[in-house]
Amino acid sequence: MTFLELxxxxxxxxxxAGTGPSSVSGQTGEYARLVxxxxxxxxxxxxxxxxxNFAWAEGEVExxxxxxxxxxxxxxxxxxxxxxxxxxxxxxxxxxxxxxKTYREPAGQEVKVxxxxxxxxxxxxxxxxxxxxxTFEYWKTxxxxxxxxxxxxxxxxxxxxxxxxxxxQYGLYENAxxxxxxxxxxxxxxxxxMINRELPSVGIQGPLA
Numbered sequence: 001m002t003f004l005e006l007x008x009x010x011x012x013x014x015x016x017a018g019t020g021p022s023s024v025s026g027q028t029g030e031y032a033r034l035v036x037x038x039x040x041x042x043x044x045x046x047x048x049x050x051x052x053n054f055a056w057a058e059g060e061v062e063x064x065x066x067x068x069x070x071x072x073x074x075x076x077x078x079x080x081x082x083x084x085x086x087x088x089x090x091x092x093x094x095x096x097x098x099x100x101k102t103y104r105e106p107a108g109q110e111v112k113v114x115x116x117x118x119x120x121x122x123x124x125x126x127x128x129x130x131x132x133x134x135t136f137e138y139w140k141t142x143x144x145x146x147x148x149x150x151x152x153x154x155x156x157x158x159x160x161x162x163x164x165x166x167x168x169q170y171g172l173y174e175n176a177x178x179x180x181x182x183x184x185x186x187x188x189x190x191x192x193x194m195i196n197r198e199l200p201s202v203g204i205q206g207p208l209a
Contacts, residue, residue: 004148
C-alpha cells in the first residue's frame with residue numbers, strides 16, 4: 001500500500017467519517033491526525049530494530065590519494081564492519097578511541113584499517129597510494145513517508161501492521177478502548193511474523209556510522 005492508501009485504510013478501520021483523505025498534505029483536523037499517526041507509527045516500527053532485512057543495502061565511497069576522511073551515504077545508519085573493502089583488500093574496523101591513538105600519524109603506512117569518527121565520517125589509517133573504491137554493506141536510516149505515492153520499505157504483507165499500530169493511537173486519542181484493544185491484538189500477530197522473517201537470526205556487530 002502507498003502512504004495515502006494506508007491513511008485511507010486507517011480511516012476505514014476506525015470508522016472515521018468521510019471517504020478520504022484524498023491527499024497526505026494540506027489536511028486538517030481528524031484527517032491530519034490520521035496522516036501523522038501512519039507516518040509516526042511506521043517510523044516507530046523501524047526504530048525498534050536497526051537490522052531489518054528490508055533496510056539492508058550495499059554502498060560505496062570513491063577514494064582519492066590526497067584524502068583519508070570520507071563522507072558516507074546520507075542514509076547510512078549502521079555499517080556491517082565485516083564487509084568493508086578498499087578495492088579487493090579487506091579493511092579492519094577498530095573503535096575510534098583505539099584508532100586515534102594508534103593511527104594518529106598516517107605517514108608511511110598502507111591502507112588496511114578504518115574507523116568512524118564521532119561526526120560520522122569514515123577515516124583510513126593512511127593516505128591511499130592510489131585511487132579506488134571502498135565498498136560495504138549497511139542498514140539504512142528509518143524511512144519517513146512524505147509523498148502519498150511512497151510505499152513503506154517492508155514487504156507488502158506487513159504494511160497492515162502500520163495501520164494496526166495507528167489504530168491504537170486513534171483509540172487512545174478518542175478514548176475508545178475497543179479500538180485500542182483491536183489494534184493491539186491485530187498488530188501483535190503481524191508484527192511477530194515480521195520479526196521472524198525480517199530480522200537476521202544472528203546479530204552482526206558494527207559501529208554506528
